[in-house]
Amino acid sequence: MTEHAMTNPTVGSREAGEDSARSLPMILFGVVAAIVAWIALAPFVMLIYSSLAADKDKLPYESTTLSLDNYVAVLADAKNLDLLGATAAFAIGSTVIGVGLAVFFAWLIERTDIFARKFLFVAMLTPMAIPSMIYAMAWIQLCGPNNGLINATLTNMGLGFIQVNVFSLTSMIVIQGVALASHAYLLIAIAFRNFDSSFEEQAFMCGRGKLATVFRITMPMLKPALLAAGLFFTVVALETFDIPIILGLTSHVQVVSTQIYWSTHPESGRLPEYGAASALGAVLVVIAYALISLYTRATRDAKRFVSVTARGFRPRPIPLGAWRWPLFGVAMLFVVVAVGLPLFILIWRSLLRFYQYPSMKALQALSLNSYYAVYNDPDIPKVLANTFTLSVGSAGFVTLLAAAVAWQVVRGSADAGWRRALNRLAFFPQSIPSVVVGLALIFIYLWLPIPVYGTLWIMAIAMVTRFLAYSTGTIIAAQMQLSAELEEAARVCGAGRAWTYLRVVLPLVTPAMMAAFLWVLIHIVRELGLSLMLYTLQSQVLSTKIWLLWENGRVADACATGVLTVAGLLLLLSAPTIFRGARGIWRAAFGT
Amino acid sequence: MRNGIAAAFAALALSAGGVRADDTPRSLYEQAKQEGMVSVWSSLDVEMQQAQLKVFSRKFPGLRIEAFKIPPAAAIERAIAESRAGRVTVDVMDTNSGYLQLVFDRDLARPYPWGKVFGVPDDLVLYDNRALAIGHYDLPISYNTDLVKPGEIASWEDLTQPKWKGKFMLEARGFGLAILAQEWGEEKTVSYIKRLVANRPIITQSASPTMDGLASGQASAAIGAIGGRIQKLREQGAPLDWARVGPIPAQVVTVFPVVGAPHPAAAKLWSWWWTTPEGQKTFYDEQGYGLLAGPGANPRGQEMKEKGLSIVFETGKVEEGRHNLEIVSQAIGGLK
Incomplete structure (x- = not known):
């Protein structure tokens, strides 16, 4: 306490109050940063340590030798140049396709008066609910070389000279891109929804056409969300392995993620090669770090992207006029090819004990036996309860944490350097291979006296780690669209920081939080790699159950469980629409 | 004295293994x-x-x-x-x-x-x-009975013939082929795999998709499916069987x-x-599993014996087994 304060108790208490008001945001920053650091640094430290631990057939914490051998092996191997080339083609190609499709559909559904917007919204999100492994398998059933539905149908029609080769880099890129579109859509749609149409109206009044307005006004204003999506999904495409491993083996196309998969799923008699996998993972972290630096630089001047101001905003749809039917046709074509056909194969496969090409004979063999088997499975009630608890709890926590991170990064009162560091820290876990995250968690929670090992809690920590980056990216992009004027206006009216956040900011970022929550929830339900490393008999979840059925040769039962999972997730996605519809019917019937 | 020390060490070793001198099935x-x-x-x-x-x-x-x-x-x-x-x-x-x-x-x-x-x-x-x-786990050649007649595959060499080009599946790690390398030797095994790969197989990442793909007609034959599982699926109505072709590798x-x-x-x-x-x-x-050889051999093991099909069991020499797996998976080429 200063001398002045000591002689004047009133001034002293006011200064103390101001100090405390100044220090509270810093304490909050410290708490958020500490939680993120705990989540992100544990796997990061394990990644670096295991990339240096060189002993073969030893786990990283058993190793007694540290060296740069793994990095030398990764960087000096000439084959890895081909690997990086194929990886870049795969990641960039699929991201361009995925984000491109997502932007098109987000604009179409959120910003125009296209037909059946709610149907297209749900259809767009459907592939996200299908586990990637099953999605890739469905494409083999569709475009396989010997009896794929599309190829066989073309042959039966006398068009055998036209055949789709599903086992190629091009197919991998296209199928991954189509799968990514569904994921990217959710992130990008929020930005389109929050867009103030008065900007577009002003452009129209100045004589700009619709297309010019999209490219000169809409897209530049949405740069943070588009860059966030491009960045995030490039990293996702870098580390995703389901589709490359299933489609790339036959054509001998390897990417970094499949190399990591094989290193950590060794042949008989070996332990996972964490050294090689971690060195490759560290390379991915460097690439991710470079990408996020680019993103930070590109979105440095946050004011340029503000579309939600204190003057109000109106997300009014653009009339498509004569383009309404053709664009609806394009949208439906995508829905049929990317959603309808794989879903049909999944349902078809669940009704047959063994796959048959659609025919009268196959129709006679259809049965609901697999669904009965799932219904009668004694594990299912526990599996459903675990999946619900894990997905809702972890998605809820990670969304709240991401909102806190977003607030600190965009509006926090800490030094800009610290805020950038927090942003990067939250992004790190995304580029760390799942198996390394799992290993780090097993190691930490076996040694620490925190009783979470072997329970749902350790899986929840894993899921929060895995999906923090996506949630943070989504909510930061939404936060950047909000003008600081909104909060300043509230403060002028005498509102405190907490009140302003809860009553002004939170309602405006809630759509982004809901989108992040749904995305994370769906991905937790699908997530397999981490769950397999951490689950026990007591903590089985749907993804491990589907894996067990698949591995045990009960493919129809696995597909039936997959169909029911997709149906459940679609019901969840449609819940707001169903709720609004039911409320409308209730009001029409009872007038209340 | 020396006997006493030896007895003490023996007792220590037994206790380390969790054994008591009076262990019986009943007491356990x-x-x-x-x-x-x-x-x-x-x-x-x-x-x-x-x-x-x-x-x-x-x-x-x-x-x-x-x-x-x-x-x-x-x-x-x-x-x-x-x-x-x-x-x-x-x-x-x-x-x-x-x-x-x-x-x-x-x-x-x-x-x-x-x-x-x-x-x-x-x-x-x-x-x-x-x-x-x-x-x-026996790993014979297996086939789809709707597409292949019994006896149509008469040897391992058959799958290298043009007739089977693009029509068979090969599990990427080649567990069975690595066991066969114990009998065939490295050179013959690698040469065989190169000819197999030149015949454009569909390469799969594990046994389960191999068996499902075979049952669904994606391919006519496969290397890498497990015999016991093929038999169980056949009993459930799948159009699958295993070729009575030796030698049969077994883990x-x-x-x-x-x-x-x-x-x-x-x-x-x-x-x-x-x-x-x-x-x-x-x-x-x-x-569908169990022992394939010895007095307690299961019916499939007995059939192999009756038909004179030799079985090559996975080596107990760990380094040899690892080496064989490495050369086989590299020769298949899907992994690295």
Whole structure:
């Protein structure tokens, strides 16, 4: 306490109050940063340590030798140049396709008066609910070389000279891109929804056409969300392995993620090669770090992207006029090819004990036996309860944490350097291979006296780690669209920081939080790699159950469980629409 | 004096293995009842194992069994972490013998006098009494019966012929081919695989998609599907069968109690029970597995013997096995 304060108790208490008001945001920053650091640094430290631990057939914490051998092996191997080339083609190609499709559909559904917007919204999100492994398998059933539905149908029609080769880099890129579109859509749609149409109206009044307005006004204003999506999904495409491993083996196309998969799923008699996998993972972290630096630089001047101001905003749809039917046709074509056909194969496969090409004979063999088997499975009630608890709890926590991170990064009162560091820290876990995250968690929670090992809690920590980056990216992009004027206006009216956040900011970022929550929830339900490393008999979840059925040769039962999972997730996605519809019917019937 | 020290060391070794001098099946069962349960980490189909669990529970009432499926490498990795942290939660693990060296290197399995206590035949007691053989995974050529006639595949060499170009599946790691390399030698095996790969197989990442793809007609034949599973799927109506073509490679499935297990007596009872005629019969009836050779050979093993098909069992020499797997998976080329 200063001398002045000591002689004047009133001034002293006011200064103390101001100090405390100044220090509270810093304490909050410290708490958020500490939680993120705990989540992100544990796997990061394990990644670096295991990339240096060189002993073969030893786990990283058993190793007694540290060296740069793994990095030398990764960087000096000439084959890895081909690997990086194929990886870049795969990641960039699929991201361009995925984000491109997502932007098109987000604009179409959120910003125009296209037909059946709610149907297209749900259809767009459907592939996200299908586990990637099953999605890739469905494409083999569709475009396989010997009896794929599309190829066989073309042959039966006398068009055998036209055949789709599903086992190629091009197919991998296209199928991954189509799968990514569904994921990217959710992130990008929020930005389109929050867009103030008065900007577009002003452009129209100045004589700009619709297309010019999209490219000169809409897209530049949405740069943070588009860059966030491009960045995030490039990293996702870098580390995703389901589709490359299933489609790339036959054509001998390897990417970094499949190399990591094989290193950590060794042949008989070996332990996972964490050294090689971690060195490759560290390379991915460097690439991710470079990408996020680019993103930070590109979105440095946050004011340029503000579309939600204190003057109000109106997300009014653009009339498509004569383009309404053709664009609806394009949208439906995508829905049929990317959603309808794989879903049909999944349902078809669940009704047959063994796959048959659609025919009268196959129709006679259809049965609901697999669904009965799932219904009668004694594990299912526990599996459903675990999946619900894990997905809702972890998605809820990670969304709240991401909102806190977003607030600190965009509006926090800490030094800009610290805020950038927090942003990067939250992004790190995304580029760390799942198996390394799992290993780090097993190691930490076996040694620490925190009783979470072997329970749902350790899986929840894993899921929060895995999906923090996506949630943070989504909510930061939404936060950047909000003008600081909104909060300043509230403060002028005498509102405190907490009140302003809860009553002004939170309602405006809630759509982004809901989108992040749904995305994370769906991905937790699908997530397999981490769950397999951490689950026990007591903590089985749907993804491990589907894996067990698949591995045990009960493919129809696995597909039936997959169909029911997709149906459940679609019901969840449609819940707001169903709720609004039911409320409308209730009001029409009872007038209340 | 020297005899006394030797006796003391022997006693110490026995106690380290969790053995008491008066261990009998009955005394172990009494101890197991006190323990109440046994926790099993299995690479086998635990859902199909339910019938086996019931038979075991009828034989040894008062014991609860918690079994869950986990891939062998992940199971060993977890067991190592638990052991180092002094918090072992697993009692028994089963795995193919290729992984056992990792277990022995970390002292997770110790010798136990299986023959003396339970009368387990010598040929089933492996690695200085540290593990028991409970079955084999045979990896023959398999085929889709809607697309291939019985006898149409007469040798391993057939699949290198133009007739089969693009029409067969090959599992990427080549477990079976690596075992055949023990008999064929490295040069012949690699040469064979190169000719196979030149014939444009569909390469799959594991046995399950291989069997499903074969059953669905994606390919006519396959290398890498497990014989026991093919047989079970055939019984369920799948258009599948295995070619009676030798030599047939087979992995050895083993079971061992984990050192530091919370329920050691129950672990020993469970491990031993697999080797009994009752355990073997339920193993074969429920999962299609079991021993392919010896007095307790299952019906498929007996058929192989009657037809003169030789079986090549996975080597007990760990380094040789690892080397063969590496050269085979590299020759297939899907992985690296």
